[in-house]
Amino acid sequence: MKIRFLGAHNTETSSSGLMCLLLDEAVALDAGCLTSKLSLGQQLALKAVLFTHGHYDHIRDLPMLAMNCYLNEGVVHAYGSQEVKDALAEHILNGQIYSRFFERPVLDFHVLEPYATFLLGRYEVTPVLVSHSIPATGYLIKSDGRSFFYTGDTGPGLSACWSRISPDLLIIEITASNSFSEFGRESGHITPELLKEELIEFRKIRGYLPRVVTVHMNPSLEAEIAGELKEVARVLGCDISLAREGLEIRP
Numbered sequence: 682m683k684i685r686f687l688g689a690h691n692t693e694t695s696s697s698g699l700m701c702l703l704l705d706e707a708v709a710l711d712a713g714c715l716t717s718k719l720s721l722g723q724q725l726a727l728k729a730v731l732f733t734h735g736h737y738d739h740i741r742d743l744p745m746l747a748m749n750c751y752l753n754e755g756v757v758h759a760y761g762s763q764e765v766k767d768a769l770a771e772h773i774l775n776g777q778i779y780s781r782f783f784e785r786p787v788l789d790f791h792v793l794e795p796y797a798t799f800l801l802g803r804y805e806v807t808p809v810l811v812s813h814s815i816p817a818t819g820y821l822i823k824s825d826g827r828s829f830f831y832t833g834d835t836g837p838g839l840s841a842c843w844s845r846i847s848p849d850l851l852i853i854e855i856t857a858s859n860s861f862s863e864f865g866r867e868s869g870h871i872t873p874e875l876l877k878e879e880l881i882e883f884r885k886i887r888g889y890l891p892r893v894v895t896v897h898m899n900p901s902l903e904a905e906i907a908g909e910l911k912e913v914a915r916v917l918g919c920d921i922s923l924a925r926e927g928l929e930i931r932p
């Protein structure tokens with residue numbers, strides 16, 4: 682499995698993209714900057730788009746992907762919770778903000794149940810609930826004997842999540858630096874010191890620590906976050922790095 686980070690931040694500038702990961706150029710995880718980073722041919726070749734939750738920075742490019750597919754006889758195979766489907770249908774693809782694509786054959790939305798593992802081509806996919814300000818789902822993906830877990834947006838308190846998964850690679854959100862930990866607890870986001878607590882809990886439950894790659898950083902706080910994560914990695918003796926746009930890794 683090859684994971685390419687199209688967008689690894691929570692806001693967009695000329696040098697940062699909204700959350701979007703691309704697995705083997707075929708499956709997208711979130712669609713924050715999906716169409717702005719892919720050619721038309723690459724968009725039409727997508728096999729599936731998995732959504733973690735309905736916040737704008739994760740769904741923004743779905744309407745444009747649907748329009749490109751509509752204009753070129755393609756189909757968007759989207760996967761996510763009922764909440765994501767409802768939010769898109771009511772607030773964006775509602776005939777006012779944009780076309781009612783749910784009423785056309787171009788948008789094929791599969792509603793997922795938490796913890797119900799399914800096969801998506803050669804990938805085994807399990808949606809796992811995480812802790813955010815609105816209902817949100819992370820994804821455990823396994824293929825070729827390797828696995829990774831992408832949290833999407835989440836706050837602390839993930840021990841129930843850790844008891845269900847044992848990935849080789851953890852792709853987890855770190856939105857802000859330690860001075861925002863109280864904000865993180867209230868709004869459902871993670872800072873480096875909160876990550877440290879989560880990883881200690883992970884190791885207690887699982888007996889090891891996976892390689893960690895962080896996403897969803899606030900670009901203005903990135904240098905501070907990087908410094909604080911270095912300290913967490915040193916104390917725990919594990920591999921933690923920050924994703925950036927264009928990075929390619931394998932679990």
Ligand SMILES: [Zn+2]
Nearest residue numbers: 734736813834
């Ligand atoms: Zn969110």
Ligand SMILES: [Zn+2]
Nearest residue numbers: 691736738834
């Ligand atoms: Zn977000």
